[in-house]
Amino acid sequence: MAPRIARLRPIARWETGLVLLAAFVLIFGTSTAPEFLTSRNFFYMSLNVGEVAIMALPMALIVISGEIDLSVASTLGMCSALLGFLWIRGWPMPAVLVVVLAAGAMAGLFNAVLITRFGLPSLAVTIGTLTLYRGVALILLGPNSVSSFPVTYTNVGILPFPGTDMPYSIVIFVVLAILVGITLHVTPIGRAIFAIGLNKEAAAFSGIRVTRIKTVLYVLSGMLSALAGILFTFRLATSISNNGTGLELDVVAVVLFAGVSIFGGTGTIVGIVLAIFTFAAMQNALLLANFNERAAGIVTGSLLLASVLVPTAVSYLSRLRRGLSGPTGLPSAEQPMTEPGASANEEPRAGLESATARDRPVWRANQPGTANGG
């Protein structure tokens, strides 16, 4: 159990950082625009990130398990296109919604089959399905858009959830975050996900059903992307093939910003919630400060960069402090010998990103000959 306790320590520090940053953004926002701290502004702020927030939850689980899913935004777009496609063909809305959710689940299953059954690298597979699913959206709608949705449904996209000040998407996100958080942090399934991310082979040998868990995660990701697609379509009251293009970058940025390691094995759902809040507040503050909205990517990109550079810098500094050689020193082999236990107890996060792990791409485990070694 020692590693688990140890794992929480540096993450707690990461989340402290997020809280401080969020506070800073709040102060910045309030000082630039008096309307920043109003419930009306918070409503629109959260409305804008609702879909990203929902997709960030399964993405966090997938990244923790050592994989990635870059196809989420294309799944969103495909499902949005399907929604419009079926609606103008006279399908009743409840049936359309069921089919759209099922289509999202199938999209996730297709990813999962390619990754788990064929042993393909998830990065390559989901870059492929990113193109493929967006292509399906184009086939479904071509250059057309559908916006004849009934007001009852489009209201779901823009009005608060009855009895609250929050949009539907955020209420759904909060409920899902609680469910996913409990699953990840207090159930055997959650521990299995961490174990897979830390060492897939060891997890498989200790009886964890790696294939099944990964399949479930990708199906969940596909289905929640479909849900995000439905909300996105209703929010804009438009179904068009390029809906949500590029949102996968936002989702990945938020997940890494939340302190989930790109190498897998670490991360918390609390971090995701904090990261979503900070991300939304930051974009909103910039908007109110009259920063070009379309250029807000600079901030997202810098956040993404900072969230991977900071842990590396911290590990470098702490290694310097202990008089160990810096990153220029001997690679991996030295690590376990000079820091027996110490690295596992005191800075596992840093340990993960030190020499062994940081030169290792996320798809390392899928090299020919290692995955199917037996």
Added chain:
Amino acid sequence: MVTAPRQSPVVVSNAARLSDIVSRTRELGIVAVLVLLVVVTGVVQPNFLRLNNIQFVLLDTTMIALLALGETVVVVSRNVDLSIGSVVGLSAFLSANLFGHVAGIPIPLVFAAGLGIGIACGAANGLVVSVGRVPSLVVTLASLYIFRGLDILIVGGGQVVAFSLPTSFRAIGEATVLGIPDLAIAAAIVVAAGAYFLRSFRSGRELYAIGSNPDAARLAGIPVARRTFMAFVASGAIAGVTGVIWAIRYGTIDSTAGTGIELQVIAAVVVGGVAIFGGSGSAVGAALGALLLTSIASALQVLGISPFWVQAIAGFLLIAAITLDRGISLRLTTTLRKGNYRGGA
């Protein structure tokens, strides 16, 4: 990673030969598919083989094939550069905009400006990846955002329009030798040079070594950080020059120029047989992959199939290619293992 120490020198040379055969088979395979595509489409719809259309396809291929060369250099070293689309956009606008600001600026200087912008962007990527030791996927995802954001801030709502560019500049895109566009010939020469460098130069081979096993490469004395840095600089430089070609080709440039082109390039690279986890693949294969993808797009258009199918087909091909690679590499590993037993270690 686990099996490395077991391999005897004999097996290694076996491996080199086998993977050489495999990569050559891949290139031949693409050529075969390409020939089949051209013949079938040409028979069904002779318009496909009109000089006009062929020139069009070659010009489209030029940009993707050049970018694919840069991407190949990065991917064989087990990295990836997702920022090239943004670099193309930034370079296309800034270099074409020079004509508006500096009257009578010589065209080579515009190319140099594009190159410089590309090198600067590539160096930024390379620096963070090699010194910061951060996975390139994350770094270039971030710089995709950042470079595009800079582009948007610089361009604002404006754009460079075609008639503001000198005719001599636009004419570069229309110049041909024996019916083949000059730009395509230049790209072919650059790709050939790049392929030769990767294949026969020490630093080129070292990129493959890094991609096969970074730890082993470092222990073998290969300057991993420097090589990785240079790979990103090369990719950025090529993207910068491609930006100028973009300006020549399209004339009108706003802040969305080049958006999403990285996916087409990665598709071309992977379809062309470059392993996405590094260590194998050739620049010629990547260029052929680019030619195949643009030919398919053109064939669909000529055959009257909705252009909206192109993207789905590209995605399908990409997945088919990685599935095929996986099958081949599994078979290769099995063959090598057998060879190992026979060699009696």
